[in-house]
Amino acid sequence: MKKLCIFIYSLGGGGAEKAALELAIGLQNSYDVKIMLFSDVVKYELPASIDYEILDEFDFYSNPIKKLLKLPLLAYKYANFCKKNSIDISLSFLSRPNIISILSKFFGNQTKIIISEHSTPSYYYGSSLPETILKKMLENLYPKADKIIAVSKGTKDDLVTAFNVPESKITILHNPIDIERIKKMAKEHVDFDFDGFIFITCGRLIESKNTAMLIRAFAKASLQNTKLLILGEGEDRESLEKLSKAVGVDKSVYFIGFTQNPYAYMNKADCFVFGSKLEALPTVLIEALSCNLPIISTDCPSGPDEILCGTDFAFENGIKTAKYGILTELDNEDAFCLAMKTIFTDETLRQKYKKNSSIRAMDFEKTKIFENYKAYLN
Template sequence: MKVAIFIYSLAGGGAERIVSQLVPYLESKELDVYLVLMNNTCAYSFTTKREPFFLEHSKPTENGILKLLKIPLLAYKYHVLLKKNNIEKSISFLTRPGFISVLTKFFNKQRTIIISERSNSSNQYGYKNLQSWINIFLIKKLYPIADLIITNSKGNAEDLISNFNVPSHKLFTVYNPVSIKTIDAIESKKDFFDKNFFNLISVGRLDKGKNHQLLIRSVEKLKDKKVRLYIFGDGELKNELQRLIGNLRLEKSVFLMGFDSNPYQYLKAADLFVFSSNHEGFPNVLLEAMTCSLPIISTNCPSGPNEILEAEIEYDFKEIFFTKYGLLIPRNDEQKMTEAIVYMMGNVTYYADCKASLKKRILDFENEKILENFYNIFSA
């Protein structure tokens, strides 16, 4: 069976990491996989039987209006690629490839178009600007046309049903996978952190949604404590965050480390994982931190963290919530983040209980189990 996997690029990110795992897995199951890209940035190396196909070679900084205007042309080009290679099933990752793939239905209604939606669309596009309004409009018009939408959390599925008119029978939830064996085999960078400090670590793109300002300002409130924060990731807010660190005189307490394809060596050596997102789909990095036996403090953002940490609470919960794996705090609340960090530093028993519980929970997201769900969808 021939299948196409369509994503903008293989730059560092959760969706890209999943594609880097999914392609070789499906090939091992004797599927003929066509990887389709729009940009040649690649942060993940993996072996594949076939060279990727490029619909175009665009730049991430391309003008937003131009991106919009090109969608119909790219849909036709994608249709031609699928038709030429007799590919009848396509799965797209991330929003723009989703729009493009759905539009191919106008050229061939028999083709099976699957979208893998990795975010909570209402929150990702809730910034009340032109780009957000356009994306919300296109999701409402195009997503219901797809044959199947795979969400990576139940919260994302509910959002599409309630706010984007997607029929519930077209939705199926498959959680993100984590490669436990791969991470377990990686050595800890034991000498990296100064053990005289309580070392916090966070991993994620430096963008508005990840809200790293919250972490930096929380650390500023802990100046009298021996706390350090290490943020791994790149993005458009790097210079802005560096200025904030300088303005708060935190150069010796907060460090922007850039992107690293192997953050696990640092996760295994740190003391606590802190996560400050305003919105998520289903954050892989929480799974990876848990695989590294690292207790969690996370904002209770839509969606994913409360499902991962098995906390049945609403997103507007205003207090710190205790789970078996760490703490959930309200979104964008510096004071609660600060209080949660202090609690983790001072409560050795709770901290140890969290570490002990993580390994059992992470088995629910084991790589092979999750990737098999994708294979079963293609084989149906």
């Protein structure tokens, strides 16, 4: 049995982390799977059959230049790990693990290096010196990977156009979604008063997720007997709580925090809302579809359009009423407010989206994705 190492920052609460763990579990009957992390942060339940190691305690908040200078040392350590454990295939997630995996080749690592990109890097990185250096590293190193996985067409297009990565090296493989598990967990009881119409969102409370825009749009919509549930933790929580009070909706906005079972909340909600400025293929939208939820999402680069559209739809008043959900222009608070009013008042549209949601979710069902990965890795 070939040895596969899945390499990622941590198993914290992000979509890429969840996808990495799902793959580790789904591929363990075909590969001897190990997980390599930077941090001993494991928020998801890890089966006893899956082993993980810490490459190096990585300070995510340290000086950016210091983090860049440390990359060769981490690559040296990773090369030694792969040699010592006779790793056949390295599958890394996100930019720094990707860079370290490729750099490890310069330290004699003979492992097949497959990297997976779960963002749109040209949008994600800014113009600061460390970010400029990192973008230049992506441009020079990514083509040296043996294979590259893009989680969406938008991600693939970004790598080709912005980083000159040969299109022939890139394959689009979606994240696996355990729909059966989601539906089972969705039936569990949660202690919350779900009276009224429930809008719900889920994700890290950081600037790029744009939860502030959701709160302002919710306040502006001023719909009777409605609640906005916010699942997740992050550095912006305190400022978001202050914002909800400032715009007068603190009695209707509920900060639930991180939960192992967001699906039990989604199952009781009426509409999933998503305000992100930047994604690749947001797993949480597919999970919301699995819970038969109508969705309102910003049309950010990239992913929401690929998940919700199906075919081309045109914007009207900042809104695109697509096949599997409503898309709004990026960071258009008024359009998002209008979309919330539309889904609140239009019962026929809600029922249409609830029916279509479960159909669309099956396109990302884990068994199909695992088979795609097995064929690709072999």
